[in-house]
Amino acid sequence: MVWDMQYEITALILIGLFFVFYNLQKSLPIRKNIIFSDLLLMQFLCIITDIIAAVFSSYPKTFGYWHQELSNMSYFLCVFSLYYLFMQYCRYLTGDRLKVLVGRQWWISVPFWFAEVICVTNPLTGFLYRVDETGFTRGSIFYELHPAIVVFYSGVSLAFIFHSRKRIPIKEKVSLVFFVIVSTTAAMLQIFVFRYLLLINIGCSFSLAVCFLSMQNPEFDRDQKTRVFNRDAMFKYLGEKLIFGKHRYRYVGITFQNYGRLRAIYGSGIMDKFLNRFGIFLKKHVNNVMPFYLQSGEFLLVLNSRADKDQIMEQVKEFMDKGFCFNGQKVKPKAKFIYMSEECDVKDGHEVYDIIKFSLKKIEKDESNDICDIDDRMLAELHYSIKVKDALHKAVDDDAIIVYYQPIYDSIIGAFSSAEALVRIEDPELGVIPPAAFISLAEEDGTILRLGNQVLRKVCRFISEHDMDAMGLKYIEINLSPIQCMNRGLAKEIIDVAKEFNVDMSYLNFEITETAKLDIKDLNLLMDALIGEGSGFSLDDYGTGFSNLVNVLKLPFDIVKIDKSVVWSYFDGNDIVLPRLISMFAEDDFGIVAEGAETDHMQQTLQEMGCDYIQGFYFSKPIPEFNFIEFIKEKNISRKKVVFE
Numbered sequence: 001m002v003w004d005m006q007y008e009i010t011a012l013i014l015i016g017l018f019f020v021f022y023n024l025q026k027s028l029p030i031r032k033n034i035i036f037s038d039l040l041l042m043q044f045l046c047i048i049t050d051i052i053a054a055v056f057s058s059y060p061k062t063f064g065y066w067h068q069e070l071s072n073m074s075y076f077l078c079v080f081s082l083y084y085l086f087m088q089y090c091r092y093l094t095g096d097r098l099k100v101l102v103g104r105q106w107w108i109s110v111p112f113w114f115a116e117v118i119c120v121t122n123p124l125t126g127f128l129y130r131v132d133e134t135g136f137t138r139g140s141i142f143y144e145l146h147p148a149i150v151v152f153y154s155g156v157s158l159a160f161i162f163h164s165r166k167r168i169p170i171k172e173k174v175s176l177v178f179f180v181i182v183s184t185t186a187a188m189l190q191i192f193v194f195r196y197l198l199l200i201n202i203g204c205s206f207s208l209a210v211c212f213l214s215m216q217n218p219e220f221d222r223d224q225k226t227r228v229f230n231r232d233a234m235f236k237y238l239g240e241k242l243i244f245g246k247h248r249y250r251y252v253g254i255t256f257q258n259y260g261r262l263r264a265i266y267g268s269g270i271m272d273k274f275l276n277r278f279g280i281f282l283k284k285h286v287n288n289v290m291p292f293y294l295q296s297g298e299f300l301l302v303l304n305s306r307a308d309k310d311q312i313m314e315q316v317k318e319f320m321d322k323g324f325c326f327n328g329q330k331v332k333p334k335a336k337f338i339y340m341s342e343e344c345d346v347k348d349g350h351e352v353y354d355i356i357k358f359s360l361k362k363i364e365k366d367e368s369n370d371i372c373d374i375d376d377r378m379l380a381e382l383h384y385s386i387k388v389k390d391a392l393h394k395a396v397d398d399d400a401i402i403v404y405y406q407p408i409y410d411s412i413i414g415a416f417s418s419a420e421a422l423v424r425i426e427d428p429e430l431g432v433i434p435p436a437a438f439i440s441l442a443e444e445d446g447t448i449l450r451l452g453n454q455v456l457r458k459v460c461r462f463i464s465e466h467d468m469d470a471m472g473l474k475y476i477e478i479n480l481s482p483i484q485c486m487n488r489g490l491a492k493e494i495i496d497v498a499k500e501f502n503v504d505m506s507y508l509n510f511e512i513t514e515t516a517k518l519d520i521k522d523l524n525l526l527m528d529a530l531i532g533e534g535s536g537f538s539l540d541d542y543g544t545g546f547s548n549l550v551n552v553l554k555l556p557f558d559i560v561k562i563d564k565s566v567v568w569s570y571f572d573g574n575d576i577v578l579p580r581l582i583s584m585f586a587e588d589d590f591g592i593v594a595e596g597a598e599t600d601h602m603q604q605t606l607q608e609m610g611c612d613y614i615q616g617f618y619f620s621k622p623i624p625e626f627n628f629i630e631f632i633k634e635k636n637i638s639r640k641k642v643v644f645e
């Protein structure tokens, strides 16, 4: 009998191509990829041995007994291994969570080893197949053993996929199920129906090609700009090494000073070319490290035990010192490094990522430092900021943001005529968290929009529940973040909330801090809309930033709040501009608030200088709503004899 080998040849070409392509590109060295590479190799061997066995068995007289026996034995060893390996592949891919179902899982391997022993002892028993001068015939347990192995390992693979169906992406799930169905069907057809058609290998090869294209392409783990492994690959790699392998590594993080600004100046085209060159340099010239690109111009190098971190940093510096020329433009970014030793106890890739990102952000801004070792203080800061972020998200989700009020003293009428709303989070573990710890985090991930809305609603509720006029309060000041001001719908949102609580807009005054982020045109529109409804605006933190100030002062602010740092420098004797500032703003008819008055002497002097309003711990710290009402009742009643409900 001559076997039909057209399918085998097609499968050989298909798998040969994928095998070469897969091994030419360095794939991420994680178990899943190693098993897939083994699968491709096993499939390749399966086809080769099947072709050889088929040729030998087609011409039994020419090739004799042992050629037939050994080639068929090799084929069956490979084909059982293929199904077994695929099951192992599913097992790793689905996270090996079937412990409950299959106990310690040792018995999964029993059928495989049993089948392999049957193969190896076949020359003695002839159970699986027989070969003689007439060629190949199936043995006494062929029809039981072969389908049993296929069905068992396909079934276990399906069980793994089913058990982890919610955790694995749909694309992976479909490819795995496809493999199981196609490979099982091909095996059953070959065993029971078309016994001289070699269908198993074409079925498995085709399914492996689908797996390759949908989830095993090494390109999925690479960053396209830099050609080094990407961030997700880093999570997979470190997840496996740190969790399963319990390895400890040293890490070097690399960033470029003022990367954002460089991108704005030179454009993304040029900066991407630079990143590409840098990535290729890391791959080709920096030894004993595994480089990853974390986005935003930040790289992570995972060092192996032979790597010398000082030498690596030197090598990178040397490379950067040369500068780069693209389209006639010279770019010379300055590299900055952070180093994390194996003493830092990290549990997975996400933790490494958080630590590295946090430290890189810090060092990027640090003009004086190019290299920074991650120490316990930094880790403690990071852990605190992670906890704060969780507390922030929880508070915003639960509508549990708390508004404190700091009274503002009106030196013209000699009473407290307004207050600033200052946000706080109360956390069971961290206590009262001040805004300095979470406003920038909220700005980074956009939570500030929901946070700002909650502050506004809470202030409006406060105003609607109390008689502001009777308390002697003209308005409450609400801080607006520049990120909120970028939202074109903000004016409408504020007006709608005020309407909902039946609050007159003149009871609201908004504080805006001058920063480079502010778009003057958008801000002007926002201010016009709210001023039209009766609200006022204060320019906050005057003296802390000057990037946009000349333009900002042309906007319709009616109050300037002089930052406490300016006030303190005057009283410390370091700076004498304060009186001149106050008279300058007074001439321009701005109302003036001085922040940070902590002593009687300070508030007296500020009054004498001509500050209309004074805010500071001398009068009161920011306090919860209830205490604020008590405070106002006591202070304003005793002066103005105002009666409260």
Ligand code: C2E
Binding pocket: 406, 421, 422, 423, 434, 435, 436, 439, 452, 455, 479, 480, 481, 511, 540, 541, 564, 595, 596, 597, 598, 615, 616, 617, 618, 621, 622
């Ligand atoms: P800010 O708007 O400049 O608020 C004044 C800050 O100075 C408050 O800090 C206040 O407690 C503090 N302060 C006032 N007088 C004194 C004093 O005499 N001595 C000292 N040592 N400090 C004084 P706080 O409450 O920690 O707020 C910090 C910043 O957080 C605020 O600065 C503001 O920029 C921001 N912030 C607070 N609440 C909000 C909010 O609801 N939305 C937004 N976007 N930002 C907010």
Ligand code: MG
Binding pocket: 420, 479, 511, 540
């Ligand atoms: Mg303020």
Ligand code: MG
Binding pocket: 540, 541, 561, 563, 564, 595
């Ligand atoms: Mg301020």
